[in-house]
Structure formats: C-alpha cells, structure tokens
Amino acid sequence: MLDADTTTTADGRTIGGTVLDLRNITLRFGGVEAIKDISFDIREGEIRAIIGPNGAGKSSMLNVISGFYVPQEGEVWFRGKPRPPMKPYQVARQGIARTFQNIALFEGMTVLDNVMTGRLGHMRSGLLTQALWWGGAAREEAENRAAAERIIDFLEIQSIRKTPVGRLPYGLKKRVELARALAAEPSLLLLDEPMAGMNVEEKEDMSRFILSVNDELGTTIALIEHDMGVVMDLSDRVVVMDYGKKIGDGTPDEVRANQAVIDAYLGVAHD
Amino acid sequence: MPDQLLFAAEVMLNGLMAGVMYSLVALGFVLIFKASGIFNYAQGVMALFAAMTLVGIQNGQVPFAHLINATFGTSIHHFGWEVPALLAILLTVLVMAAFAWAVNRWVFSKLVNQEPIILFMATIGLAFFLEGVADLMWGSEIKTLDVGLPQGINDWIDGVTFEATGYGFFIDNLDIVATVIAALLVLGLVLFSQYTKQGRALRAVADDHQAALSVGISLNFIWVLVWSIAGFVALVAGIMWGTKSGVQFSLSLIALKALPVLMLGGFTSIPGAIVGGLIIGVGEKLFEFLIGAPYLGGATENWFAYVLALIVLVFRPQGLFGERIIERV
Numbered sequence: 001m002l003d004a005d006t007t008t009t010a011d012g013r014t015i016g017g018t019v020l021d022l023r024n025i026t027l028r029f030g031g032v033e034a035i036k037d038i039s040f041d042i043r044e045g046e047i048r049a050i051i052g053p054n055g056a057g058k059s060s061m062l063n064v065i066s067g068f069y070v071p072q073e074g075e076v077w078f079r080g081k082p083r084p085p086m087k088p089y090q091v092a093r094q095g096i097a098r099t100f101q102n103i104a105l106f107e108g109m110t111v112l113d114n115v116m117t118g119r120l121g122h123m124r125s126g127l128l129t130q131a132l133w134w135g136g137a138a139r140e141e142a143e144n145r146a147a148a149e150r151i152i153d154f155l156e157i158q159s160i161r162k163t164p165v166g167r168l169p170y171g172l173k174k175r176v177e178l179a180r181a182l183a184a185e186p187s188l189l190l191l192d193e194p195m196a197g198m199n200v201e202e203k204e205d206m207s208r209f210i211l212s213v214n215d216e217l218g219t220t221i222a223l224i225e226h227d228m229g230v231v232m233d234l235s236d237r238v239v240v241m242d243y244g245k246k247i248g249d250g251t252p253d254e255v256r257a258n259q260a261v262i263d264a265y266l267g268v269a270h271d
Numbered sequence: 272m273p274d275q276l277l278f279a280a281e282v283m284l285n286g287l288m289a290g291v292m293y294s295l296v297a298l299g300f301v302l303i304f305k306a307s308g309i310f311n312y313a314q315g316v317m318a319l320f321a322a323m324t325l326v327g328i329q330n331g332q333v334p335f336a337h338l339i340n341a342t343f344g345t346s347i348h349h350f351g352w353e354v355p356a357l358l359a360i361l362l363t364v365l366v367m368a369a370f371a372w373a374v375n376r377w378v379f380s381k382l383v384n385q386e387p388i389i390l391f392m393a394t395i396g397l398a399f400f401l402e403g404v405a406d407l408m409w410g411s412e413i414k415t416l417d418v419g420l421p422q423g424i425n426d427w428i429d430g431v432t433f434e435a436t437g438y439g440f441f442i443d444n445l446d447i448v449a450t451v452i453a454a455l456l457v458l459g460l461v462l463f464s465q466y467t468k469q470g471r472a473l474r475a476v477a478d479d480h481q482a483a484l485s486v487g488i489s490l491n492f493i494w495v496l497v498w499s500i501a502g503f504v505a506l507v508a509g510i511m512w513g514t515k516s517g518v519q520f521s522l523s524l525i526a527l528k529a530l531p532v533l534m535l536g537g538f539t540s541i542p543g544a545i546v547g548g549l550i551i552g553v554g555e556k557l558f559e560f561l562i563g564a565p566y567l568g569g570a571t572e573n574w575f576a577y578v579l580a581l582i583v584l585v586f587r588p589q590g591l592f593g594e595r596i597i598e599r600v
Contacts, residue, residue: 066485068481068484087484087489088484088485089483089484089487089488089489089490090487092484092485092486092487093487097485097486098485100481100482100485104479104481104482104485105479105482106474106475106478106479106482106483107478107479108474108477108478109474109475109478113471113474116471117471117472117475117483117486117488118486120468120471120472120486120487120488121486121487123468127469127496137467141466141467141468180486181485181486184486184487
C-alpha cells in the first residue's frame with residue numbers, strides 16, 4: 001500500500017488522490033440486497049474496473065455513483081466531501097458523466113447534436129438570452145460547438161457527424177455515447193460495459209479510445225466489463241463483486257491470484 | 272365550369288386558412304406529448320383560459336371579483352384602467368408560465384412513472400378544474416377579444432383576383448394574419464429547438480429521459496418549459512379563435528378538432544401537426560363544397576375530419592408523419 005498521495009504508473013501516468021470514496025454502501029430493492037456494505041475508492045487519473053458475474057450488483061454500483069439509485073446506507077464522498085442525496089442531473093452537473101449498458105442515446109438526433117447535449121453543463125446563458133440569441137449566446141454556441149468537434153475528431157467519428165444516431169450500427173452508437181459523455185469534460189467518467197456485444201475489432205478500437213481518453217485527456221475512468229482479458233489489460237485497479245458483496249480489490253495481478261475471485265468465476269466443487 | 276373551378280380554389284384557400292387554426296391547437300398537443308408522453312386533454316381549455324385572461328387583463332378586470340364580492344360584501348369589478356394589447360399579451364404569457372409551473376409542481380411531479388392513462392385522466396381533471404377557475408376568475412359571460420388584428424374581406428386580394436379572373440376571392444384579413452403568425456411561431460419554435468441550449472435539452476428529453484438525466488438535464492425544468500410553450504401556443508390559438516368568434520366556452524372544444532389532426536399527422540411530429548391541420552382544413556371545406564352540400568344535404572364539416580382520421584388510422588396507425596412503430600423481437 002502506498003501512503004503518498006501521488007504515484008506514477010509503469011507507463012508514466014500520474015495517479016493522484018481520491019476523487020470518489022464509497023463508504024459502506026448498502027442498496028436494497030424491497031427485500032433484495034443488491035449491494036451489501038461495499039466500500040472502495042477511485043483515485044484521480046486511474047482506470048478503475050468493477051467486475052463480477054452477472055447479477056453481482058456492478059451496474060447498481062454505477063447507478064449509485066451516478067445518482068440513479070439512492071443507497072439506503074452508506075455515504076458517497078466526492079472530492080473530499082460527503083455528497084447529499086442527489087438527482088442524476090445534479091450529479092452530472094458536478095462533473096460525473098456516464099454511458100449505459102444498453103445505450104441511451106437520443107436516437108432521433110444527429111451525432112453532432114448528441115455530442116452537443118453533453119456540452120449543456122458548459123453553457124451558461126439563460127433561457128431568454130438563448131431564445132433571442134442575445135449577447136453571448138451565439139459566441140457560446142460557437143465555442144461549445146468547437147469543443148464538441150474536438151471530441152468528434154478525437155473519437156474518429158467525423159464521417160457520421162450529421163447522421164441521425166438511430167441509423168448507426170451498434171459499435172458506432174457505443175462510441176457516440178462515449179463522445180457525448182466526454183463532451184461534458186467530466187472529472188469522472190463511468191462506463192457501463194463499454195464493450196458488451198462488440199466484435200474483436202470493435203473491442204480493440206474501444207480499448208484504444210478508453211486508454212487514450214485516460215492518457216491524453218487525463219480523465220479518471222470507472223468501468224464495468226465482462227471481458228476479463230480486456231479488464232486486466234486496461235485497468236490500474238480492479239474491484240470484484242459477487243452476490244452484492246466485494247470479494248476482491250487490488251491490481252489486476254493481485255485480483256487474478258485471489259482465491260475468492262477464482263472461485264466466483266470458475267465455480268467451486270461442493271463435495 | 273371555370274366558375275366552379277374558381278369557387279373551388281377560393282374554398283380551398285379558405286380551407287388552408289382554417290387549417291392553420293387547427294394546426295395551432297394540434298401543435299400544443301404535440302409539444303407536450305413529445306416531451307413528456309402526456310396527452311394533454313386540457314389544451315383546448317388552456318386556449319380558452321389564455322384568451323379569457325388576456326381579455327380580463329386588457330379590460331382591467333379584477334380577477335376573482337365575484338368571489339371577493341360574495342365573501343367580503345364588496346362591489347369591485349374593475350381596476351379602472353385599460354392595459355395596452357401588447358403588454359396584456361406579455362402578462363398573459365407570464366400567467367401561462369405560472370400555470371405551467373403550478374401544474375408540474377402539484378400534479379405531474381406527483382405522477383412520475385405512472386401509466387399514460389393515469390396521466391391522461393389527470394389532464395381531464397385539469398381541464399375541468401381550469402375551466403372552473405377561468406369562470407371564477409373572469410366571469411362566464413361571452414367576451415369580445417380585440418387586440419387590434421385586422422378583420423373583414425381583404426380588398427387587395429378581392430381586387431387582384433377580380434381583375435385576373437372576373438371573380439373576386441373572399442379572403443378574411445384575420446385568416447391571413449393568423450397564417451403569417453402561425454408560420455412565424457413554427458419557424459421560431461424550430462429555430463429554438465435546433466439552435467439553442469434549452470431547445471436541444473428539450474429534444475433530448477423528448478428522445479430519452481434516462482440519457483437526458485445523465486447529461487445533466489433537469490426533467491422538471493424541461494417540463495415546465497414545454498408546458499409554458501404549449502401555454503403560449505394556446506394563447507396564440509385563443510387570440511385567433513377568440514377574435515373570430517368571441518371568447519366563450521365553445522372555444523375549448525377546438526381541442527376536439529385537433530384530435531383528427533393529430534391522428535392524421537401523428538402525435539409526435541410537429542410538421543405532421545401543421546400538414547395534418549392543413550389537410551383537414553382544406554379537406555372538410557372542399558368535401559362540403561363538392562360533395563356535402565350538393566349531394567349529402569350539407570353540414571359535413573362536423574364529421575368529415577373524424578371520418579378522414581379513421582380512414583388514415585386503418586392504413587397508417589402511426590399517422591402520416593408519426594414515428595414508425597417497430598417492435599423488436
């Protein structure tokens with residue numbers, strides 16, 4: 001365990017102090033405990049993976065972080081302060097962006113418009129000035145448009161900028177969703193199974209983008225993923241969940257060697 | 272025969288103008304339905320309420336005068352001033368925005384995630400409630416609405432068509448103004464929704480609530496905004512209809528005429544509402560002129576729109592412009 005606030009990874013990235021700290025989170029749906037007393041932290045600049053078998057409570061965990069679920073017990077600490085219960089849109093405005101497991105894009109809008117919605121939090125002018133294109137409204141629109149275009153370039157989706165999202169194939173939709181989340185310039189990016197349902201080539205592309213987002217934009221990322229190979233390659237630290245409990249936490253190598261994790265994934269012989 | 276053709280052309284033009292009115296009402300429905308999935312039965316009453324409020328403010332009427340007088344034994348009716356039309360319209364817009372806020376605060380925020388039919392029932396209740404409030408606030412007598420819009424035959428068109436064809440077309444000035452204002456309104460709405468932050472947020476909410484939340488859009492704010500816009504559209508429709516035939520209860524029934532327009536145009540399409548309104552306007556006037564009056568004993572305008580909507584429903588359940596219904600298996 002390192003006691004210094006800042007460390008440097010093998011590939012030269014800097015990992016800073018704790019951005020998000022989850023303390024003894026318990027989440028229930030009626031009588032079902034989806035998350036049981038889980039604590040872990042996410043540090044500045046790292047890629048943190050949450051893995052576990054189906055139904056382990058990974059998505060619920062991500063929904064707690066992004067405010068879609070409110071846990072019955074425990075606290076979410078963000079940037080050194082306990083976070084009061086918040087609506088998802090308030091969490092988003094604090095700089096936490098996310099993607100969804102089953103893609104939640106604005107299907108009727110173009111790729112560019114979708115990415116532009118990610119910029120909403122950066123647009124300050126009020127309703128009336130916007131409606132009348134008064135004062136700074138036009139300049140603000142132009143600035144945010146430029147920022148959106150940079151993200152579009154970054155994720156190499158220039159060629160589909162004006163295409164309605166509904167017409168895109170699955171793999172590209174996933175990338176557009178990433179673009180929209182990135183457009184918000186989040187301090188914490190949550191990815192719920194960014195590679196689910198993709199073929200090998202698409203997975204490689206997505207891995208490359210996730211790495212360069214983390215490396216070049218310095219974005220802290222928490223992701224859920226099923227593909228163990230991908231997770232081990234991408235992440236700095238891994239949390240393992242099973243039946244709503246945390247059964248492992250550490251570097252990919254530590255987790256790989258953890259007996260409880262091996263049991264959860266491969267099953268145990270009961271004899 | 273050329274005479275017959277000229278009459279038909281005139282009837283068609285008048286139908287187009289009437290259609291604009293239908294479109295205006297339908298537009299209010301589409302806006303709210305798209306953003307929140309609520310079919311707002313109260314849209315027609317909103318138009319009535321907006322028109323009554325406008326007249327009341329213009330004439331310097333004391334709101335709830337009857338109630339106040341009955342309770343306190345006073346006898347006040349008017350403030351004794353008259354408010355200029357433009358200012359009165361602005362004030363009415365504010366009243367409609369306040370109404371939008373109140374409706375969301377006390378009705379729909381309590382009904383989040385309820386079945387569409389429950390939301391629909393709530394709007395029926397809202398319609399009756401608003402109707403009562405409108406009467407209580409401004410009195411139930413028929414009022415004349417005059418914000419200075421021109422009325423009567425347009426002499427220029429009459430003259431030009433008479434010169435050209437030997438038959439002068441009768442086109443009402445009010446219809447022309449209504450058409451121009453409706454066109455500007457739609458243009459404004461399109462620009463607003465395409466090129467502003469709130470417009471984009473509005474489209475986002477209409478598309479996917481969950482995704483909208485995740486990019487930091489407050490659904491509540493958008494709902495209040497969209498109800499306010501619908502209130503504004505209702506005001507415009509109320510002004511047009513009110514100027515034409517007085518502000519009275521039957522104004523709220525224009526909502527029923529908007530239903531076939533919506534079935535034709537689809538509940539989710541703004542262009543659909545416009546084109547649907549025009550088709551019905553032209554359709555019912557032409558049908559009456561060509562078939563209804565000569566062969567069916569007339570008065571077909573009352574039912575033509577509904578029959579047309581039924582026929583469309585049989586062949587295209589989502590309307591002419593509605594989003595295609597695709598069931599993924």
